[in-house]
Amino acid sequence: MLAENNEAELREFCVTLHPSRTADFMDGLTPGEAWQILKHAERSRASEIFGFFDHDFQKQIIETQDREEIALLIAELSSDDRVDLLSDVDEDIKEDLLKRLPVDERRDIMRLSQYPEGTAGSIMATEFMKLPETLTIGEAIREIGKQSEHVETIYYVYIVDDEGHLRGVVSARQLLAGLRNPLTKLSEIMETALISANAQEDQADVVKKVARMDLLAIPVVDDENHIVGIITHDDVIDVVREEAQDDLVRSAAVEPLEDTYLNTSILTFSYKRGLWLLVLFLGSLMTATALQSYDRHLEAWAWLVPFIPMIISTGGNSGNQSATLIIAALVHGEVTVKDWLRVIVREFIMGILLGFKLGFVGYLIVLFFFPSVPGFPQVLIVPLTLVMVILTGTITGATLPLFFKFLGLDPALMSNPFVAGIVDILGIIIYLTIAGFFLPSPFSS
């Protein structure tokens, strides 16, 4: 279509499909080609389609296409999206674009840019319906009809007093149901038991509130209770997904990324991964130190060596299972620090159950498949170690995230590799100690 420059078809393409579908179909075009197509749509439609492009593709279009036209598009984008986008655009281009924007838009962008990443303010939009409490239902509906194109949602209308303090909320549902009494004042029907967020609040907390209360949008206020923005359901879903991804990545001892996997430079990765890998590596040297003391007496102990990896990996796995279960339960509020005793008792029983299960299997395997292992009672060393190591794993794995939470830290910092690292060292010590009961001590010889 683009090659033929078929105007009618291009316009049709921008209008008939859902904007997100149109955006999907344009995948693979160059920024210039995409921009050519968007010019065939009405400006509001073009900005909708543009909103569904990848963040990077948006950035490329902005940095390469005609500045004057781009400024018109930016004026049309929703306030939260454009702040997000401009923060990644080349500084000179951003300056140039800001100059071309109407003064209201420019101020809005500057104000929103001031909220630090991760706060409610940084994800809120400033296009919301705000009406004085003295209006009637009839007047309010006329007002909504006028403003509806410029706001993110008309489904909640926020009611303010003369100084802009948030007083209440009226839903579009209430307004429609109240159409029979158009002269009723908004102050009479508004809901005053209102949930709001402070602009400086952590976005993760705000999202939890919205999810808990099944809200469509939450108003954001400053310290004096002036309404300054709203966060809508779609932003909430984005944050929930983002936080979940961070939790997952952190569980493998990687610092959460600011960008997508493919857009993160290898050097950034090498830093975000290397640091923790090095810390874990230095920690694991303790196992080497522990084992080294047995070095000179390996004759009687030699048959123990092949089981070392198996023992520490089994301990690490049981520790990871417990830690991840507890972290997931803490994140979702299913478990709180108050439940610590219950959690530890459960994990203790779990450790015993799993330990004896695997210990028994281990006993049979050692007995039948490893002829190098001496007979009774030494044959018990590996199975007993398995029981103890699995138990250590479940208890360590459950305790550490709870302890971190108790200290006010993020329990997800107690990632799998850390738990595994600690259980590794304990596992080696347990193995050597149990072996010491059954074998001549390396120190006594």
Add this chain to the structure above:
Amino acid sequence: MLAENNEAELREFCVTLHPSRTADFMDGLTPGEAWQILKHAERSRASEIFGFFDHDFQKQIIETQDREEIALLIAELSSDDRVDLLSDVDEDIKEDLLKRLPVDERRDIMRLSQYPEGTAGSIMATEFMKLPETLTIGEAIREIGKQSEHVETIYYVYIVDDEGHLRGVVSARQLLAGLRNPLTKLSEIMETALISANAQEDQADVVKKVARMDLLAIPVVDDENHIVGIITHDDVIDVVREEAQDDLVRSAAVEPLEDTYLNTSILTFSYKRGLWLLVLFLGSLMTATALQSYDRHLEAWAWLVPFIPMIISTGGNSGNQSATLIIAALVHGEVTVKDWLRVIVREFIMGILLGFKLGFVGYLIVLFFFPSVPGFPQVLIVPLTLVMVILTGTITGATLPLFFKFLGLDPALMSNPFVAGIVDILGIIIYLTIAGFFLPSPFSS
């Protein structure tokens, strides 16, 4: 308040706060006490507050309180919530309650219960606005005013033809904006570029669609395109959170739970964890077998033993990092199977970078802190192994999830412990092979 049976205050308590707050404040009461308080609220308010209780608390109330009154409450709950709840209630009590419900409600519950867990049908609600395309805007608004109490959302009104086929959608925003032309037909203003979900579709896919397109709600249709329900933004958030928790738990080789951590019985856990733990345990025996062949020649090789845990844990950690990053990127659509070559090249470079970094640190440490290690060239065994093991970790960790995705399986099945287990075995083989170049072979002596 309850002790004094202060009617006015109890009613006040149920009305002034947001229902979720009222529910929060009732935490700690017995089911009987909570039910006493709810009776002071209007039925619709009581059902809202009830909806914010814990699933278990809801179940306890239903199972212990007066059946006739509970049936009235259930009739008031939203269709998706009550199906969810009744599926967990004792079978006899459920039967008894169903008998007491109006026939329409009973049929609705039976129909919704038929959708298997995890499908769009299982999370949809059946209270939605459905209007014929022949209505005018004015008629539609009157109709909404009448029905609005009984539907989940009025913000999308679905337009159907005579046979109930989904034809389009009109938003409340459009209706309010169209109030000036009340005689316009809905068919003229409805949006026909409609996104819908099939009732049998995987809920995770539906949620991705809604999140991608920033929808408030998505209509659910059967195979003949009859609209049968809707899924609203709050259900979407719940599913996103649930799926994220499942991913996290699966990353530690635990089968996702059906219930919360504390409500899952220890025996269920012991099964969900024990199975994978056993599989991993049996896998790790391969490291024991590999090491065993070197048993009889430990004299010259003895100094290598203390480094075994460190080497395999470092390999496992680098593998976990890569696997988790790739899984998170696949889940969020940042990476697709098509990107496999790019991913592997990146992870190869990453492996080399990280490998040399840790290898160098390892070299210095072996040199200065481990006097048992022989001089050059044997001192190179541990550092070289670290480079190779880290590289094996990054490449294995990146390849396995991609390969699982390519096979059409869930990449999250390639959990951390599996990657670590595979890298463990490879690590031992690499260690012994590299050592073989520098030391007299155990087989040649």
